[in-house]
Amino acid sequence: MLQGTGSSVGKSLLVAGLARALVLRGLRVRPFKPQNMSNNAAVTPGGGEIGRAQALQARAARVAPSVHMNPVLLKPQSETGAQVVVQGRVHATARAREYQAMKPSLMPFVLESFARMRAEADIVLVEGAGSASEINLRAGDIANMGFARAAGVPVVLVGDIDRGGVIASLVGTHTVVAPEDRAMIRGFIVNRMRGDLSLFADGMTGITERTGWAPLGLVPFFENARRLPAEDAEDLRDALPPRRPGKPCVAVPLLPRISNFDDLDPLAAEPGLDLRLLRPGQPVPAEAALVILPGSKATIADLAALRREGWDTDILAHRRRGGAVLGLCGGFQMLGQRIDDPEGIEGPPGAVQGLGLLEIETMLAGDKRLEAVTGESIADGVAFSGYEMHIGRTAGPDTARPVLRLTDGRLDGAASADGLVSGTYAHGLFGHDAQRAAWLARLGADAAPRNHDAEVEAVLDALAAHLEQHVDIDALLALAG
Structure with a gap:
């Protein structure tokens, strides 16, 4: 399970890239996200809906998307409330505090869907949501440590160096989470490194010394990520397309x-x-x-x-x-x-x-x-x-x-x-x-001779090669048993 030190640290992209890399190694792979919050959704063949990121991850794994890949989807309708979609269908509408009370009742659906994915695959790549260190939301959690503990899934923590403070984010997570949760975390990945990787070698060592977690990857920034569907509207606002004057x-x-x-x-x-x-x-x-x-x-x-x-x-x-x-x-x-x-x-x-x-x-x-x-x-x-x-x-x-x-x-x-x-x-x-x-x-406008689907496939293949080079995938497989 990949959990993050915060939202938008690149978990979705890492899962997609790892899914394609493991498929290319000949494994049957399924993506899984217990709880997602996104208004960017996809329709599954059975007529349900899941987060768009899980649909992309399914594509990376070369399988059809399933409602069981994202059993709980929250679709915000206001600043404080969201539509709750469970296993592909609208289940309820709840304000934030109401949803906190609802979460424990959703864990059986989450574990049922996870069991279905495990039965189909050699390996399931699980993506957390938001931050693993949100101890204020830990009670009844189904998205991060609550799920990891319930399902017995080892965790790798992902931090984003591009936004700054990655050492503090990773070490701080180690500090604030409960000892039982901390024991689930086996390693870490630092994502979106720009420039000379050797400049952060001491940083990787420092994080390992302070946490005891295995350093599993220092991943350079993947520029072509912008050519894959974004999950979050904030990503859309931050990655504006290039201006093309005269067109x-x-x-x-x-x-x-x-x-x-x-x-x-x-x-x-x-x-x-x-x-x-x-x-x-x-x-x-x-x-x-x-x-x-x-x-x-x-x-x-x-x-x-x-x-x-x-x-x-x-x-x-x-x-x-x-x-x-x-x-x-x-x-x-x-x-x-x-x-x-x-x-x-x-x-x-x-x-x-x-x-x-x-x-x-x-x-x-x-x-x-x-x-x-x-x-x-x-x-x-x-x-x-x-x-x-x-x-x-x-x-x-x-x-x-x-x-x-x-x-x-x-x-x-x-x-x-x-x-x-x-x-x-x-x-x-x-x-x-x-x-x-x-x-x-x-x-x-002049239409370029493009095949959009083929371009997405090529980016996924390139992402898989990128992660093969910079992530210890063999160590991840060993963690997964």
């Missing part, structure tokens, strides 16, 4: 509860496109050819945030200038005349006015739709593949001009009479090479 501009407001934002990754990698992810305080650029409203875990709250930033005014001005607008899932719902939430699914029951760019209305009610979809875009007959993950039903005059025709015969989305404003519930649209090329052609 057609696509602007995306970064909403507080943005979800499934790996929809944007294939666009960020296009050399013929200038993708701009707008942080709070940044206006929609006047030169934008397309504004994309991304998915959201809390559509009504994010619509309010969009208005607070003045992005609604910018988008309406962009539309008057003849610019195009595309809404994805929650962003699609925002484009309509009205959003009703009579059951209080996202917050207090009520209704809000949408941006009014499409003649549609959305009712947030009914079961969540979770499924993979394929089909073609109606305007040009270009194939696509992706998935749906949403609550809500949308209807109105503009749905008479759907965007997609699904293989099962359903029609999806809506478009304005002039075709400049459109929306769809399908995620993953731009990951399909032909569909992405069609969108770039509409924007007047």
